[in-house]
Structures are given as structure tokens and as C-alpha cells.
Amino acid sequence: MQQEVRNRKRKDLIFALAGLFSLVFAICTLLVLVLDLWTTGFGRIDYNFLTSFPSRFPAKAGILSAWVGSLCVMLVTAFVAIPIGIAAGVYLEEYAPKNWLTTIIELNITNLAGIPSITFGLMALGLFVYKLQLGQSILTAGLTLALLILPIIIVTTRESIRAIPGTIREAAYAMGASKWQMIQHHLLPYSAGGIITGVIISLSRAIGETAPLITIGALTFIAFLPTSPILHEAPFISFQWLKDSFTVLPIQMFNWVSRPQAEFHVNAAATGLILLLLTLVMNGIAIAIRYRFRKKIKW
Amino acid sequence: MVEVNPNLQLRAEVKNLSFSYSTEKKVLNSVSMPIYDTKVTALIGPSGCGKTTLLRCFNRMHDLYKVKEYQGEITLYPEQMNILSKDIDPIEVRMRIGMVFQKPNPFPKTIFENVVYGLRVRGVKKTSFIQERCEKALQQAGLWDEVKDRLNSSAQMLSGGQQQRLCIARALATEPEVLLLDEPTSALDPISTAHVEELIIELKKDVTIVIVTHNLHQAARVSDYTAFMYLGDLIEYGPTTKIFTNPADKRTESYITGRFG
Amino acid sequence: MANTAKKTSKLSTFTSANHPVRRMRRFREMMIELVLFLAAASSVLVTVGIVWILVSESLPFFQTVSLVEFLTETQWTPLFAEPKYGILPLVCGTLLTTFVALLVAIPLGTISATFLSEYTNSTVREIVKPVLELLAAVPTVVYGYFALIFVTPLLQKIIPDLSGFNVLSAGLVIGIMIIPYISSLAEDAMRSVPGYLREGSFAMGASRFQTSFRVVIPAAFSGITSAYILGISRAIGETMVVAIAAGMQPNFTLNPLQPAETITAYIVQVSMGDLPHGSIGYQSIYVAGLTLLVMTLMFNVIGYYLKKKYRESY
Numbered sequence: 001m002q003q004e005v006r007n008r009k010r011k012d013l014i015f016a017l018a019g020l021f022s023l024v025f026a027i028c029t030l031l032v033l034v035l036d037l038w039t040t041g042f043g044r045i046d047y048n049f050l051t052s053f054p055s056r057f058p059a060k061a062g063i064l065s066a067w068v069g070s071l072c073v074m075l076v077t078a079f080v081a082i083p084i085g086i087a088a089g090v091y092l093e094e095y096a097p098k099n100w101l102t103t104i105i106e107l108n109i110t111n112l113a114g115i116p117s118i119t120f121g122l123m124a125l126g127l128f129v130y131k132l133q134l135g136q137s138i139l140t141a142g143l144t145l146a147l148l149i150l151p152i153i154i155v156t157t158r159e160s161i162r163a164i165p166g167t168i169r170e171a172a173y174a175m176g177a178s179k180w181q182m183i184q185h186h187l188l189p190y191s192a193g194g195i196i197t198g199v200i201i202s203l204s205r206a207i208g209e210t211a212p213l214i215t216i217g218a219l220t221f222i223a224f225l226p227t228s229p230i231l232h233e234a235p236f237i238s239f240q241w242l243k244d245s246f247t248v249l250p251i252q253m254f255n256w257v258s259r260p261q262a263e264f265h266v267n268a269a270a271t272g273l274i275l276l277l278l279t280l281v282m283n284g285i286a287i288a289i290r291y292r293f294r295k296k297i298k299w
Numbered sequence: 300m301v302e303v304n305p306n307l308q309l310r311a312e313v314k315n316l317s318f319s320y321s322t323e324k325k326v327l328n329s330v331s332m333p334i335y336d337t338k339v340t341a342l343i344g345p346s347g348c349g350k351t352t353l354l355r356c357f358n359r360m361h362d363l364y365k366v367k368e369y370q371g372e373i374t375l376y377p378e379q380m381n382i383l384s385k386d387i388d389p390i391e392v393r394m395r396i397g398m399v400f401q402k403p404n405p406f407p408k409t410i411f412e413n414v415v416y417g418l419r420v421r422g423v424k425k426t427s428f429i430q431e432r433c434e435k436a437l438q439q440a441g442l443w444d445e446v447k448d449r450l451n452s453s454a455q456m457l458s459g460g461q462q463q464r465l466c467i468a469r470a471l472a473t474e475p476e477v478l479l480l481d482e483p484t485s486a487l488d489p490i491s492t493a494h495v496e497e498l499i500i501e502l503k504k505d506v507t508i509v510i511v512t513h514n515l516h517q518a519a520r521v522s523d524y525t526a527f528m529y530l531g532d533l534i535e536y537g538p539t540t541k542i543f544t545n546p547a548d549k550r551t552e553s554y555i556t557g558r559f560g
Numbered sequence: 561m562a563n564t565a566k567k568t569s570k571l572s573t574f575t576s577a578n579h580p581v582r583r584m585r586r587f588r589e590m591m592i593e594l595v596l597f598l599a600a601a602s603s604v605l606v607t608v609g610i611v612w613i614l615v616s617e618s619l620p621f622f623q624t625v626s627l628v629e630f631l632t633e634t635q636w637t638p639l640f641a642e643p644k645y646g647i648l649p650l651v652c653g654t655l656l657t658t659f660v661a662l663l664v665a666i667p668l669g670t671i672s673a674t675f676l677s678e679y680t681n682s683t684v685r686e687i688v689k690p691v692l693e694l695l696a697a698v699p700t701v702v703y704g705y706f707a708l709i710f711v712t713p714l715l716q717k718i719i720p721d722l723s724g725f726n727v728l729s730a731g732l733v734i735g736i737m738i739i740p741y742i743s744s745l746a747e748d749a750m751r752s753v754p755g756y757l758r759e760g761s762f763a764m765g766a767s768r769f770q771t772s773f774r775v776v777i778p779a780a781f782s783g784i785t786s787a788y789i790l791g792i793s794r795a796i797g798e799t800m801v802v803a804i805a806a807g808m809q810p811n812f813t814l815n816p817l818q819p820a821e822t823i824t825a826y827i828v829q830v831s832m833g834d835l836p837h838g839s840i841g842y843q844s845i846y847v848a849g850l851t852l853l854v855m856t857l858m859f860n861v862i863g864y865y866l867k868k869k870y871r872e873s874y
Contacts, residue, residue, distance in 0.1 A: 012769045025668065087599035108607050118797065127609055171404045174360065177420045283694055
């Protein structure tokens, strides 16, 4: 009996150690990854690196067109995905009747989240680039990534809205609010923390996405910037930049890492470090927002 | 059939009201009763008797969910309109009939925004009017002195009893003609409960109150008229004193003497 | 007839169904609902778009290449002078990488999930989970760099004849990448197992370990399956790590020490070149994409049936 108890205690301990090991291993990998990029790439990041175009000479090359491209593509993505995602989430959570159409929409969103991102790129190449003639442009790239992150935004919107208790809805209706007033005055503000968190996380995913953009034929050597959106004469605003070709940070990095010369790998590490820090910071902000909102509103 | 007392003013009248959530079983079975103006009417009965369902007919809360078939009428005076009619917009019903729920459910907004929410929904823009109404409602709810210095702090900072009085103030700010209270003290401690009960007695000067309660003592203390319901039927309706001292029906008697429920 | 109340509220009176205020309100609410519905329906259009484009762009391919050749030929050389169109090497590369990745991710992910769910308190969980999830936030191209520049040289110290591009290091890195997908979902599933099941087990004198493996994991099996399926989908669809670190040579092999090409890597390889719209090379990436989609779908269907079969109700 004593022996048996001791045996079980030992098993418990061994498993706890295995668990600890798994976690430490995973987290250490992340640390090693950051450190490796840091030691290789940090020294390469300077003003010139941020303000130069890519070049055949590793020491002269920079990421100006890449980060501007990333920014422009993200603008389009956010502009398309955020409103559609939130609207779809609100519809499915608050309006959708229980019928076959709703079931299809819901099943579809679950499945969309599991579809490999590169298939979105293939779809965009066939549809946006060739059928709709949008070209291998910032617009096409932004739309592609928007479709890719749409399910994330929809799902987080739904989860955040679902967390609001029914009593709050009833309280609003009892005061004479219409459905949309109830949503606008209550559900959206109270779920804002969760929704913003989801939006940031989805954008951080989009900013690192490479495969679908390569598929639509994003050029990797871009030594120019998109057209300026501000004109000096009327109408002062131009959307020409949407039709420009582009490159983005991850594609630039891929380009450099695929070259045999080690000097280019340093550039890749520097780009990777920037990309990594960007996504980590975005995720950090998202976690902080989620935490603060959870403290602020308690049901 | 319940006799209507001709010496009192009617605020509403329930006529042969039946209601069911699904097609199988009726939760309310042809209920008829008057609701007198500026009186407190208590709905009592064991769990599942349909008293909350009846209360939620008054402001058409059932319209929010699937399967809602009201049979019969609730007539609101003085217009003598059937508020259950399909032609009547439930939103307009709710604008005239306020409701306070079992658990305090203030919005996670400021105290001020909670109280004036009904005015905002009605599109009232005038700041002075809104502030005036806010103060009046909070005073009616006996909360003004406690919160007047922190109208802009979150309503969630208040205690449970204060939150419930805030919900009452929120319902009062639009000057409803009828106030529905759904077990308003069931989530409160005894002191807060006493507070709310005093408040109800104070309020009936201005507003007609229908209250659902599990607490028979509370019904006896605050109400003028009591309706005893059992399994969807209205068993007995009458002045509270009569129901509690000399009930006509055996079931009412066993319920108020605590033999079941 | 009884007296009736005189006072009415000044703020609202009843209006008829055709009253302009009500018509306006009804119209507004309807328009809003319509807009929201269109947004929700647009997600279906995305799926329809994906399937439609993949199928319609693949169809011409099968006018040149027979389905039998596509499925049985063991070489994939569409860009050679004498092209061969056998999808097997690409499927093989994909499955091999996925297998290596799962070898890492399933044990580590499951153990982490069990440990977090059954052995730690909520404070630890609240801190560790978001950190773990950062692993999934790292851009895949960064993982590719890591596999090629860091992991492969490291592995070469242990396995000297490991080639510079190989499946092993790509698979290992993908495995680490998908740990959080598995651990997070599996942990959620285990946490939702009701406490009374655990208490019942503890009351019988079971240890934590026994409770975890004999009660909690079986009860959460359905959710854990979903976690694995998501992990598999991610691994199959992963592109950049394999494109960078596994080499881009179709290789009909099960040896992870050699270079290979996955379906996704092939699509990247072709996309980087400049293939004219409508050429057989262009069509071939759609066929590859369709194959990828079918494979993902197959795993999801298997997962769905497993979930259904082993669903425990509590």
C-alpha cells in the first residue's frame, strides 16, 4: 500500500516535470528565436536601413519600400475587414434566425479559419488579378489579407458580444430601446475591448502573412514608393496608390533569406527582427486591452 | 370572474389573457384582473405559476424571443388601447411601462448615463431638462443624497441595493405610467430590501405598480391588491388585507399559510 | 363602468402602424439588418470564390494531363522540357513535414495543455497562456529563417550528413509553431470538463495523474480532437517555413533528412517566376492548391467523425 502511494506520487511528479519541460521548451524556443534575430540583425538596423530601397549590394539595401508597402496594404485590409467582420459578427449573434442559411454561414466561417492561407492567394490571383483586373496591386493584396482575417474578427466579435449577459439586453429593451439602439448603445461599447483585441491580433497576423501575397505575384524588387495620396492641386486626394505594385516586409525578408550570400541573411534578420517586434508589440497591446476591459466591466 | 371596483380608477385591465412559450402548454390560462391607478398590485404564487410571465406581458418583453402568441388583451387606460395588439409597437409600450428586474442590471456606464438612458432613447436633447429629470428620479428612488457627488462614476461601483434603486430611478426618469417590478429584492440583503419596500410605498403616490414577489410578507407590507396565481390560473384576486386574512380559495389559504410553495 | 385614469405620459403616445415615426424606425432597423446580413453572407462568397476559382482554373489542366497520370506518376516536373505531372512527390513532402511537425506538437501541446489545466492555478495560466500564444503570432517567414539559419546548422552538429535544406528542421519548427494551437484549444476543452467529474475521481483516491488521464482527457476528447485537427490543418497549409528551409525539389521520399517540396512550396516556387496566365504551369498551381484544399478537408471530415463518435456528454 505504502509502495503504491509512493509510486503514484512519483508518477505525478514526473508528469508535472514533463509539463514544466514542455512549457519551458516552447517558451525558450521563442526566446532563442528573438535572441538569434537580435544578435544577428540588431546592428544592421539604422536610419539608412529604414530609408533605403532594396539593392544588389547588401550593405546598401534597406526596407523603405517594404515598410511603406506593409503600411499601405494594412490600411486597405483594416478598412475592409474591420467593418465587415464586426457587422457579420453582430448579425450572427443578434439577428440571425435559426435556419439553414445561418447554419451554412456559421459552418462556413469555422471552415474558412482552417483553410490554408495560400489558397486565399490562389483565389485572389484568379479573381482579383485576372478576372477583375485589379492587377498585382496594393488593393489586391489588401483585399486578400482582409478575406483571410475576416473569420478571426467575426469570431472574436461574436464571443465578446456573447459574453454580455441577457439581462443587459432586456434592461435596454425595457427602457424602450429599439434593437439597433440596444446594439449601438450597449453591446458594441461593452464588447469593444474584446473586439479591439481581436482586430489587433488579426492585423498582427496579416502583417506577417507572406504566402498569399507571393501567390498574387507581389514583386520582390521594388525600388519606388506608391503614388502619394495627397496631390498639390485639386482634388488633392488620389487613390492611385491602390493600383501601384508593392512589396511588404515579410516578402522582402523572404527574398533576402533565399539568397545564398550571408550578408543578405543579416538584412533578413534585421527585417525579421522588426517584423517580430511589430507583431509581439501588437499582441502585447491586445493582451493589455483585454486585461483592462475585463477589469473595467464585470458582469 | 373578477369584479371591478367602480370607486377606483383603472390604469389597465387584463382580459382573458392566455400565453404559451411553446405550442404544448399554456403558461397563462385566461387571466383577467384589473390594475388600479396609483395602487400596488402584487402577483404571488409558487414557482412556475406564471406570475413573471404575466408581468412580462405588460411591456411585451416576450416579443424579444421566438414563439409569442398572446391571446386576450391588456387594455391600457385612458386610451383603452390593447397593448398586446399587433398594431401597437412594443417599443411604444415599453416607453410608457417601465420595468425593474430581479437582479440589479445597471448598464456599465456612469450613474448619470444610467438614469437618463430612457430620455436618450426617446431623443430628448435638452440638457437642462435631462439634468432636472435625473435629479428628480434619483430623489424619488431615494438615491440622490448618496450619489449626487459622483454622478459620473461607474454604476458598477455601487452596492447591490444602491444598484437596484438606480435601476428604479432609471425606470422612473421617463415618468412611466406603470412600473413593473420583478422580484426586485430577491437579490438584496434585508436592509436594502427594507429600503426598496419603503420606496415602493412612497412611489405609489405617482405611479401604478405591479410587483411579482416570492416573499409573502413583502406582498402583505407593500401591496394594496394581491393576485394569487397557480399553474397559470388566476386563483384569487382581491384587496391584500382580504387575501391574507380571509382567502376565499383553499389553495390560496394553504399557500399563504406556507403549506406549499 | 369604472373610472379610468386620466394622466398619460407626455413623452410617448401610441401611434398607428402607418405613422411616419414608426415607418421611419421600421425602415431604419430593416436597412441595418440588411447591411449586417450582407456582411455575414459575404463570408460565404469568400468560400464560394475559393472553390470556384480553384476548380475552374484547374479544369483545363486535366485536358492535358489525365487524372490517372496525375495520381500515379511519381515525378513532378511541370517546368522541365519533358514535363511530368505526378502529384505524389508533393503530397508525400507535405505529409512528411506534417508528420514531423505533429511528432513535436502533439506530445508537447497535449502535455502542456494537461499541465496547465490540471496542475496549475489560474494565475499561472493567465500568464503562461498568452505567452505561449505568442508562438503562434510570430510571422511564418521568421520561422523559416529560424529553421534555415539556426535549426539546420544545429541539427547538422548531431546528424552530420543532414543536407542544408531538409524536411526535418522545417517540420520541427512547424511543430513548435503549432504547439499553441493545440495546447490552447485542448486546454479549453479540458477546463470545460465539469469539476464534479474530477472530484468524483479524487474522492475514489485517484491521483492527479490518474484523474487527468483516465477522466479529464477522455471526457475532453472531442475538444482535443478539434485541437489536433486545427494543428494538422495548419501544418499541411504552412508555406513559408518549408519554402525557405526544406528546399524546393520534389522528392518522392520518406526520409526527413533529405530536401523535399510540399504542395505549398511548389505554389510559391511557381509564383515567384513569371508564368503567363493560362499556361500549364499556371494551371498546375491551381491543381496543387485544389489538392491541398481537398487534403485539409479530408482531415477535417475525419476529425468531425472522430468527434461525433467519441463525444462524451456531461
